[in-house]
Amino acid sequence: MTRTLLPSAVLAVSLAAGCAQGIADRDGADVHFDADSPVAGALNVMGFAAQDEIGQTRLDAAGEAMPDVDVSLVEGELDVQQFMSAVSTGEPPDLIYANRDQIGTFASRGAIMPLDDCLDGEGIDIGLFREPAVAQVSFGDSVYGVPEFNQVQITMANADLLAEAGLDVADVNGSDWEAVTAANRELHHTEDDGLSVIGFDSKLPEFLPLWAKANGADLLSADGRTAHLDDPAVIEALEFAVAIYEEQGGFGAVKALRDSADFFGSGNQFASGSLGAMPFEQWYVNILNDVSPDAPLAFDTFRDRRGEPLAFASGSAWAIPEGSANPQAACRFLKTMTATDTWLAAAQARADARAEEGKPFTGLLTCNVEADAQIRDRFVDETTDSVWAEAVTATYTANAHTFSLPANPADAEFEAAWQDAVNRVLNGEAAPAEALREAQTVAQEALDTAWAQWAQR
Amino acid sequence: MGAAVRAARRRSVRPRLAPWLFIAPWLLGFAVFTAWPVLYSGYLSLTDYDVVNDPNFVGFDNYVRMFEDPKVGLALWNTFVYTVVQVPLYVLVSLALALLLNRAGRGAGWFRTAFLLPKMTPPVAVGVLVLLLLNGQQGALNEFLGWFGIDGPNWTTDSAWVKPGLILMSLWTVGSSVLILLAALRAVPEELYDAAVIDGASGWYRTTRITVPMISPALFFVVVVNTIGAFQTFTEAYTAYFGAGNSTYGNDAALFYVIYLFQQGFEFFHMGYASAMAWLLFLVVAVITAVQLVVSRRLVHYEGDR
Numbered sequence: 001m002t003r004t005l006l007p008s009a010v011l012a013v014s015l016a017a018g019c020a021q022g023i024a025d026r027d028g029a030d031v032h033f034d035a036d037s038p039v040a041g042a043l044n045v046m047g048f049a050a051q052d053e054i055g056q057t058r059l060d061a062a063g064e065a066m067p068d069v070d071v072s073l074v075e076g077e078l079d080v081q082q083f084m085s086a087v088s089t090g091e092p093p094d095l096i097y098a099n100r101d102q103i104g105t106f107a108s109r110g111a112i113m114p115l116d117d118c119l120d121g122e123g124i125d126i127g128l129f130r131e132p133a134v135a136q137v138s139f140g141d142s143v144y145g146v147p148e149f150n151q152v153q154i155t156m157a158n159a160d161l162l163a164e165a166g167l168d169v170a171d172v173n174g175s176d177w178e179a180v181t182a183a184n185r186e187l188h189h190t191e192d193d194g195l196s197v198i199g200f201d202s203k204l205p206e207f208l209p210l211w212a213k214a215n216g217a218d219l220l221s222a223d224g225r226t227a228h229l230d231d232p233a234v235i236e237a238l239e240f241a242v243a244i245y246e247e248q249g250g251f252g253a254v255k256a257l258r259d260s261a262d263f264f265g266s267g268n269q270f271a272s273g274s275l276g277a278m279p280f281e282q283w284y285v286n287i288l289n290d291v292s293p294d295a296p297l298a299f300d301t302f303r304d305r306r307g308e309p310l311a312f313a314s315g316s317a318w319a320i321p322e323g324s325a326n327p328q329a330a331c332r333f334l335k336t337m338t339a340t341d342t343w344l345a346a347a348q349a350r351a352d353a354r355a356e357e358g359k360p361f362t363g364l365l366t367c368n369v370e371a372d373a374q375i376r377d378r379f380v381d382e383t384t385d386s387v388w389a390e391a392v393t394a395t396y397t398a399n400a401h402t403f404s405l406p407a408n409p410a411d412a413e414f415e416a417a418w419q420d421a422v423n424r425v426l427n428g429e430a431a432p433a434e435a436l437r438e439a440q441t442v443a444q445e446a447l448d449t450a451w452a453q454w455a456q457r
Numbered sequence: 458m459g460a461a462v463r464a465a466r467r468r469s470v471r472p473r474l475a476p477w478l479f480i481a482p483w484l485l486g487f488a489v490f491t492a493w494p495v496l497y498s499g500y501l502s503l504t505d506y507d508v509v510n511d512p513n514f515v516g517f518d519n520y521v522r523m524f525e526d527p528k529v530g531l532a533l534w535n536t537f538v539y540t541v542v543q544v545p546l547y548v549l550v551s552l553a554l555a556l557l558l559n560r561a562g563r564g565a566g567w568f569r570t571a572f573l574l575p576k577m578t579p580p581v582a583v584g585v586l587v588l589l590l591l592n593g594q595q596g597a598l599n600e601f602l603g604w605f606g607i608d609g610p611n612w613t614t615d616s617a618w619v620k621p622g623l624i625l626m627s628l629w630t631v632g633s634s635v636l637i638l639l640a641a642l643r644a645v646p647e648e649l650y651d652a653a654v655i656d657g658a659s660g661w662y663r664t665t666r667i668t669v670p671m672i673s674p675a676l677f678f679v680v681v682v683n684t685i686g687a688f689q690t691f692t693e694a695y696t697a698y699f700g701a702g703n704s705t706y707g708n709d710a711a712l713f714y715v716i717y718l719f720q721q722g723f724e725f726f727h728m729g730y731a732s733a734m735a736w737l738l739f740l741v742v743a744v745i746t747a748v749q750l751v752v753s754r755r756l757v758h759y760e761g762d763r
Contacts, residue, residue, distance in 0.1 A: 081723050084508040109509045109726070193603075194594055205706060252611035255706070256593035259613070412724050423707050427616050446725075457510060 031327050033121025039329040040068035046086075047078030048097035053349040054364070058337050061345060065336040069329045078102075083321070087111045092321035095330035100136040100147055100317045100404075101411050104224065107139035108409030108454045112319040114142035118331035128340075132313045132404035133367045135222075139407045145317030146334050150365040152311035152398040153210060153302050154391065156284065157277035158270050160296040161187055161197070165276075172200055172277035174214055174310075175303035177240050181247070187276030188248045195253040198269070201278035202241035204251070205422035210279065210312045211237040213403055214304040219418060224408030225451055229418055230433075230440040238432040242425055251426040264291065271295040282395040285362050289388055293359075299391040301398045313402035315367060343371035344378070351379040360388050365399050372399065409450035410443075417443035502732035512729065519733035529734065531709060532717040533741075535620065539713065540687035543624045547683050548676065551631045555638035556664070569639070573632035583629060584696025588613055591622045598625070613697070619710035623694055634679045641675035642668065673757040681749055688742050691715040714738055 043066075050056040050073070063071065078098045086092045098106065106112045119126055126134060129147050137145030155173040162168060165186040171179045180200055188199030202211065209219050217233035220226070228234060245251040261269045264287055269275035271292035279302040288295060301309035318334035320327050336342055343366045351361040363380045366372055376396055382389045408414065421439035424430040430438070477484075502519055504512035523529045558568055578586075590597045591612035599609030612622035645668060653663050669676070690713050698711040699720075718738070722731030 084726065088508050105726070109507050111509050252593060252614035255614050256595075256611055259588060260592050260595040410725075416720070416724070420707065420709075424709065426706070427614065427708055427710075429616060429709065453505070453507075 031117070033118045033328060033331050035122045037328070038068065039066050039326070039332050041070070041326050041329060043069050043071045043095060043326050043329045043333060044074065044093045045071060045095045045097065045333070046074040046083060046093035047076070048073055049075035053353050054346045057346040057349040058342050061339075061342045062333050062336040066329060066332055069326075069333070071333070084109075084111060087321055087323065090323055092323050094321070094324045094326045095333060096319050096321060098145070098317055098319055100133065100145065100315055101407075101415070103137045103145045103317055103319060104139050104407030104409055104411045106319065107142075107144040107407065108450065110322055110457065112144050113322045113324070113327070114144055115146065115320065115331070116142050118320065118327070118334075119143060119146075122331050122335045124335050124338075128368055128370050129338075130313065130367050130369060130399075130402065132402045133315060133317075135406050136313070136404045137317045137319075137407060139224075139409075144407075145319040146338050147315060147317045147367045148338050149315040150367045150399055150402065151281045151283065151314045152365065152395065152402055153207070153279045154282055154285075154311070154394040154398050155277060155300040155302050156270070156280050156288075156391075157298045157300075158273060158275060158296055159298040159387070161273060161276045162298060169277070169298040169300045173300045173303045174211075174279065175305065175307040177305065181240075181244065183276065184244050184247055190249065195249050195257050197274050197276065198254055198257055198278075199248060199276045200244055201254065201258065201275060202244045203278055203280065204238075204241050204245070204426060205419045207279060207312070208234075208238060208241070208418060208422050209405060210302065210310070211241045213312065214302075214310055215240075216305070218403075218405075220405050220408065220414065222406055224406040225447060227414065227417075227440055227443040227447060229421065229443055230437045235433045235436050238422065238425060238436060242432060245426070250428070266291045268292055268295075270297055282362075282365070282391075282398070285388070285391045285395065289359060289362065297387045297391075299387060299394045301394045301401070309397045309401040311398035311402045313404045338366075338368055340368055340371040340374065343368055344374055347371075347375040347379050360384075360386070360392075362388060363392050363395055365395070372396075408447060409454045410446040413446035413450070414443050417446065498732040498735055501729050502736050504729045506728040506732075507726045508728055509726075515729065519730045520737075522730065523733060523737060528712065528717055529714075529737075532712050532714040535710065535712055536688055536690070536714040539620055539624065539690060540684060542620075543627055543687050543690075544680060544683050546624060547628060547631060547634065548679055550628050551634035551638055551679060552676070554631060554635045555642055556668070558635065558639050559642045569636065572635050575629045576632045578629075580692035581696045581700075583626065584693040584700070587622065587626050587693060587697040591626070598622075614708065616708060616710040619698070619708050623690075623697075623711065626693060627690075634683065637679055638672060638675055641672035645671040670758045674759055677749075677753050677757045681746060684745060684749065685742055688738065688745075689715050691719065695719065 048055070050059040059071070063069075074093060078096055080102065083093070083096060092111075096112070103112070107114075118124070124146065126143055126146075130150060133147035133150060134143065137143060137147055155169060157169050157172050159169075162172070162183075165183070167183050167186065171183040174180060184199035186199065187197065188195065189197035212219055212231075212234045215233045215237040217228060217231045217237065219228055219234065221228065242251070245254050248254055257274060258269070261267065261272065261274060263269070268288065268291065270288060285299070288297060302311060304310045318330075318337065320330045320334075324330055343364070347361075347364050350364060354361045360381065361379050364372075364375050366375070380392055380396075382393050405414075417439045418436075420442075421430075421435040424435045425432050429435075501512060503514060503516060505515050505518075506512040554572060558565055558572070561568055575583075591599075593599060593609065593611030593613065593615075596609075596612065598612065602609040610618040612618045649667050649671070650663055653667055658666070694711045694713055695716050699707050699716060714734070715738070718731050718734045721727045721734065
């Protein structure tokens with residue numbers, strides 16, 4: 001009688017005291033998550049490396065929050081095959097750091113555990129995180145990952161080339177496709193030996209979701225079950241983005257010039273004047289600031305056809321593998337890593353490091369709404385009359401206007417289907433409508449099969 | 458008497474047992490790391506298996522699906538075209554270099570090392586090099602062609618030129634074949650050439666009538682090994698068109714069979730389907746190798762043969 005009463009009593013007392021607790025079922029055994037319980041033992045983390053002050057500061061914070069836990073890192077990007085094999089052999093890592101677009105695949109196959117109890121037990125408010133990011137890590141009715149970092153796209157342009165052509169960054173921010181087409185025509189330059197200046201780079205294949213959304217279409221339904229690749233708005237978006245390349249001699253010419261640039265060096269496309277404008281992810285602002293601080297740059301948000309800022313969110317997420325030997329420590333670790341205070345400490349470290357180098361702090365997109373706001377308020381200076389301040393403002397605006405593709409059990413196949421279609425168009429093997437119709441069939445078949453298999457499990 | 462019989466038996470068993478004991482470690486390794494995975498992949502090819510959950514038996518569904526999947530046909534065709542062009546070219550270049558090396562004097566050692574050095578380069582690095590050297594705008598190959606007034610193509614994006622570009626880059630690693638052929642050339646008896654010279658045979662005649670027949674076993678070995686290698690080509694093309702070099706851009710012209718197999722198995726986690734694809738590849742390579750063996754009986758000359 002004591003055996004049955006004691007846990008009930010503890011639970012009742014805990015609930016009455018308002019203590020956060022969660023209980024998850026793991027291989028038939030209950031896993032208790034409790035913010036007030038100490039955690040100990042080993043914690044093996046796969047896919048994360050504390051490569052910079054942001055990572056190291058947060059790792060230190062996690063160490064302080066869990067002094068009795070021995071954290072070991074399997075560094076480098078998550079090796080999906082290694083991870084899945086480890087799960088299948090019953091010896092998974094205790095925690096993984098994955099791309100958010102992998103969560104659906106892992107969750108649907110039962111490779112990671114739902115975090116609902118972890119969130120409840122540790123008192124993690126998932127509502128603090130950006131909704132599009134949470135959508136990427138939610139599968140079925142559960143949250144399977146805690147998101148962090150947000151990559152968003154902003155418009156980057158060469159101010160000198162724009163001025164020479166009598167243009168403004170508003171002509172290339174995507175809000176007016178006719179204006180973008182006209183600007184591309186003005187900005188690109190061809191010499192005897194081929195294209196010498198790319199006017200506008202629509203960044204295909206990877207940015208098709210962005211162009212489609214700008215045209216009012218999602219590639220995938222919100223429930224992750226229905227592909228919309230043959231939606232007329234998607235086809236129109238692809239036709240527009242491909243026509244940008246055709247105007248410049250075809251994708252081959254643009255890609256050859258793009259690939260020949262010193263992307264991460266002082267000879268980058270903006271510094272060398274070989275690119276007019278493109279939408280691109282905000283992390284490149286730091287690179288440009290580091291390697292070519294005097295390059296003639298102009299920034300704005302990327303905008304949809306109604307003129308509203310728009311960005312396709314991507315980033316990372318923490319997830320606990322099914323069969324993790326120390327899920328309690330894993331949950332505490334991810335809670336600490338994504339907590340507002342931890343992010344503030346990391347931002348302080350980054351701001352100090354940048355100040356030491358005499359460079360501006362260009363912000364930090366954490367995916368934690370509260371942390372983003374406080375970091376922007378405390379550490380980011382947007383009052384200076386500089387293009388870098390423009391970039392920061394554009395970045396934070398984009399961060400507030402993101403969308404994402406929902407998690408689904410055929411993440412990789414769906415992505416491969418639409419990317420293959422775009423590539424076939426870029427390689428001149430199919431027209432946009434034809435390629436996207438074929439991709440629709442392939443993608444929908446993959447989704448239907450994967451959802452059916454998930455339902456059987 | 459009994460003891461004598463037992464001793465005699467021991468003596469007769471020992472010689473028979475000894476070879477097995479010597480090769481036992483290899484046999485064990487072969488059984489565990491090769492035979493068992495091969496047999497297990499045969500079983501997996503009859504299942505739906507996603508690595509994490511238990512395999513689900515589906516009979517011959519995966520094999521049926523292969524014939525309905527247009528990408529399997531495309532990948533097989535790409536691989537076949539690549540093999541048909543690459544292998545003869547690879548062997549010809551290897552033979553030409555080996556013949557030159559055979560005539561080299563003091564510098565032969567240096568050249569032998571130089572030819573082999575590219576083989577030391579990781580294939581992933583070669584994949585990235587493909588993109589740099591074959592860049593349509595500023596690549597070294599088009600720069601070279603430009604000296605002769607030739608406007609080179611976009612090797613990495615023009616579907617018609619993707620495979621030729623990869624074939625050219627594959628010649629980067631002819632070094633090992635050159636050494637094999639060189640060793641064979643060194644073994645050709647000098648008196649055969651002396652006799653041919655006395656008979657007034659030209660250099661071309663000596664090469665085609667003496668050298669090539671005499672090194673035909675080595676040539677045959679190089680052809681067979683490179684044919685199998687060509688059917689399994691993966692790393693360079695994957696890196697350049699589907700992996701680190703191009704995370705999103707790809708070109709169907711570079712979709713070789715093993716690349717598609719890898720995508721199915723390790724990106725989409727269709728291990729059953731990937732296993733079925735692997736067995737089809739095994740079948741194709743086995744048939745082609747068998748044909749090569751049959752043809753070789755007429756073309757390959759082994760010393761001691763009548």
